[in-house]
Amino acid sequence: MTTPHSNDERLSRIADAWDAAQATRHASRENLAHAIRAGHREGLTYAEIGRYLGISRERVRQIAQEGQDA
Secondary structure: OOOOOOHHHHHHHHHHHHHHHHHHHHHHHHHHOOOOHHHHHOOOOOHHHHHOOOOOOHHHHHHHOOOOOO
């Protein structure tokens, strides 16, 4: 038999899951930006990277610069 949980407990679990997902998403975005910058330093153009990823070269440039302007 399970014990009932309050809405506050349920919402707290949901908030914890949300926070974990956001942290993972942020880390993944940082990894992508790092990989793009490394590829660009090694001679790939933003256009080449964009074609491979299916996004514009401008979006690749924007991702590469995220976190660099802070």
